[in-house]
Amino acid sequence: MGLAYIFLTSSWWQSAFNFLSLWLLDVPVNAYVTLFIVNGFIAPAILCWLYSFAMLLYEKIKNKILIPSIILFGAYEVLLIILLVFQPSLVGTVGENYIVSRSILTLIFTIVAILIALITGCILSYDALRSTVPEIKWKGRFLLIAFIFLTIGAILDSFSWTAIFLVIFIKIILIISVMSYYLGFFLPAKLADVLIKDIQ
Known part of the structure; x- marks a missing residue:
């Protein structure tokens, strides 16, 4: 699950790598x-997430979820690499200030991946929110926040922004999402006690 979320945020990595490369x-x-x-880790991210999602909620039919997903996203990944080698403009372009603009193909795939993550994330969150255990309910709330913010x-982030305040705003949203995701799976006992007592 952690690996899936790390990959889902991979489009933000290039800014960090570029900064380090320019600096060093x-x-x-x-x-x-x-x-x-920016584009190559999205398919592995969705596959990792769907595996975790299926194992948590739909273990009996996990193969029906995973096999078609592996074929579909695996084919996309192969196509992406081929296009990068022979026709990189069909993947995207790197413009001024190292801003990446996605092509129609990669933009559509990214949006589809986002929707898959949102829908399955909401299903998982809803399942946790239905629990009678207060701690699990809180985990469900944090997961819901995480996937909405993601x-x-x-x-x-799928579109190209040059305004610095928008870039910072997007990064803040990502930070909130990551923190909420962590709390959704690894809610510290002390924090859980505080949250539960406040509700009571």
Whole structure:
């Protein structure tokens, strides 16, 4: 589950890698590498997430969920690599200030991946919210917040923004999403006690 969420936020990695490359080597990250970082981990992320989702809620039919997903997302990943080698403009472009613009293909795939993460995340959250155990209910609330914020941040990030306040805003959304996701699965006992007592 952690690996899935790390991959889901991979489109934000290129900013960090580019900063480090410019700082340490005084050169930006190669455009091909940048395009792969932004787009290449989305399919593995969804596969990892669907595996976790299926194991948690639908273990008996997990193969019916996973096998078609592996075929579909595996084919996309192969296509992505081929396009990066032979026609990178069909994956995206790296413009001024190292802002990545996705192509129609990668933009549509990213939006589909976001919707899959949102829908399955909401299903998992709803399942937790139905629990009679207060701690699990709180985990469900945090997971719901995580996936809503991830969706907002990811959709905004799917488009190219140059305004610095928007870039910062998107990063803040991501931070909130990551923190909520962590609390949704690894809610510290002390924090759980405080939250439960406040409700009571």
